[in-house]
Structures are given as C-alpha cells and as structure tokens.
Amino acid sequence: MNNNYDKFSEYYDIYTSFVDYELWSKYIYSLAGKNLNNKNILDLGCGSGEMLLCIDEMTNANLYGVDISEEMLSIADQNAFFENKHLNLIKCDMSKFTCDIKFDLIYSACDSMNYLLNEDDFTDTLNNAYEMLNENSIFTFDIINKDYLETNDDFSCENIDFIIKRKKEENYLYTNIKIYEDKKETENIRHMQRLYSAEEIIDIYDKTKFDDISFHDFLTTKEIKKTSDKIQIILKKY
Incomplete structure (x- = not known):
C-alpha cells in the first residue's frame, strides 16, 4: 500500500480537486469547540497538506502534519511554499507517531x-493521540462506513484520466486506480483499506483512556445512519 501511495502522490491533488477543503476544514475547526489561535494542531495522514493550509486561513496556529509518504510530504512542503506558509511536516507511520508537543x-x-x-x-493511534492532547481537547477523524455499499465511479481531468473501481470484500475496500496519459495507461495503482463499523470503533475506544466518544453523519452534527457513506468520530479528553 505504501509504495502505491507514493506512486499516486503526484496525481493526488488532481484526483481530489473536487474536494471542498474550505468547507471540510471549517467543519473540523468547529468540532474543536474553542479558539485555536497560537495553539498546536496536528493532522495525521496529512497528504499534500491542503487541509492544514485551509485551517491556516482560520487561525494563527502552529500546524503539524504527519504522513508515511515522503513524496506526499514533499508536495505538501511545495504547496505551503507557494502560499508563503509554514507547515511542520514529519515522515512517520501515524500509528507509531508520538512526540512531546501537546496539541x-x-x-x-x-x-x-x-x-x-x-x-x-x-488502538495505538488513538492512545498516542490521547497522550499528545491537552486537556479539554479532541481527536476527530472520519471513516468510510462499513455498512455503506460502495459503488464504482470514474474521474477524469484534462490530459490525465482516472478510472476508479472500488470493490467491497468483507472487512476491506479495494480500490484500483488506472491513470492514463494520451489514452495510454501509465499507472495501475491498488489501494486496500480496512472498513470499520461504529460498533467496532466503540470496542477500540474502550481500550483507550479517552473520556467520551460521539458519532456524526459526515460534515454534519446529525446522528449516523446505515446509509451514511462516511462517519465523523469525535474523541474527547477532559
């Protein structure tokens, strides 16, 4: 998976060009429930840094990003440079990342x-996040809902075509991404992700020190449904 992730790094911003990072980042910021000026914020799996750069527009905070892909971090660094911003970027598997900074x-x-x-x-990722959080702070993340039935979809853009096929098999989601240039296939990338249900997340949560957990339908504060394609989880440390 990691090698494929590296291969996809140069196409990632094009592939996600439809994502409304501004809306998404405002949603994440609102979940924090407090002013984050001059505070420390950490993005686990920061990719090309777009979410961090959008959050930077809302607050004068110290921004940190962790990603397993050196190529992704290089792009994040370039994106920050072009916007005359600074991101503290760290290469690490997010399940193993710890530091002395409090967020x-x-x-x-x-x-x-x-x-x-x-x-x-x-579980390790959640426990590490707990240790790095200040009191009265949250760790929030989204997951693909295990109960949601994925469908195939296509994505294309100028000069580069993506054909994306997703297949759900038991607890895993397999995504094949074929990249074409001038109608010729140049890359065939395969991703595998583990699907989790809300019940499985609660079982994992019970193995941590977090004080509270809540679930929202993605980008809302509404309760989740079986038909929710993505779930937002909020873990609180009091």
Whole structure:
C-alpha cells in the first residue's frame, strides 16, 4: 500500500480537486469547540497538506502534519511554499507517531484512518493521540462506513484520466486506480483499506483512556445512519 501511495502522490491533488477543503476544514475547526489561535494542531495522514493550509486561513496556529509518504510530504512542503506558509511536516507511520508537543486539536481526514488495517494499529493511534492532547481537547477523524455499499465511479481531468473501481470484500475496500496519459495507461495503482463499523470503533475506544466518544453523519452534527457513506468520530479528553 505504501509504495502505491507514493506512486499516486503526484496525481493526488488532481484526483481530489473536487474536494471542498474550505468547507471540510471549517467543519473540523468547529468540532474543536474553542479558539485555536497560537495553539498546536496536528493532522495525521496529512497528504499534500491542503487541509492544514485551509485551517491556516482560520487561525494563527502552529500546524503539524504527519504522513508515511515522503513524496506526499514533499508536495505538501511545495504547496505551503507557494502560499508563503509554514507547515511542520514529519515522515512517520501515524500509528507509531508520538512526540512531546501537546496539541489542542488532532484530526485525521480523507478516510486516512481506514488505512490502518488492523485494530492494534488503530488502538495505538488513538492512545498516542490521547497522550499528545491537552486537556479539554479532541481527536476527530472520519471513516468510510462499513455498512455503506460502495459503488464504482470514474474521474477524469484534462490530459490525465482516472478510472476508479472500488470493490467491497468483507472487512476491506479495494480500490484500483488506472491513470492514463494520451489514452495510454501509465499507472495501475491498488489501494486496500480496512472498513470499520461504529460498533467496532466503540470496542477500540474502550481500550483507550479517552473520556467520551460521539458519532456524526459526515460534515454534519446529525446522528449516523446505515446509509451514511462516511462517519465523523469525535474523541474527547477532559
């Protein structure tokens, strides 16, 4: 998965060009429930840094991003440079990342947590986040809903075509991404993600020190449904 993730890095911003990062980042910021000026914010699985750069527009905070892909971090650094901004970027598997810095908001976006393929890594990520959080702070992340039936879809853009096929098999979602240039296939990338249900997340939560957990239908504060394609989870440390 990691090698494929690296391959996809140069196409990632094009592939996600439809994502409304401004709306999404405002949603994440609102979940924090407090002013984050001059505070520390951590993005686990930061990718090309777009979410962090949008959050930077809302607050004068110290921004940190962790990603397993050196190529992704290089793009994030370039994106920050072009916008005359600074991001503290760290290459690490997010399930293993720890540091002495205390954060007032930790988040993970774009179903990055679904790349944690076993419950032990998921639990480690949550426990590490707890230790890095200040009191009265949250770790929030979105996941693909295990109960949601994925469909195939196509994505295309100028000069580069993406054909994306997704297949759900038991607890996993397999995504094949074919990239074409001048109608010739140049890359065939395969991703695997672990699907988690709300009940499984609660079982993992019970193995952590977090004081509270809540679930929202993605980008809302409404209760989740079986038909919710994505779920937002908020873990609180009092």
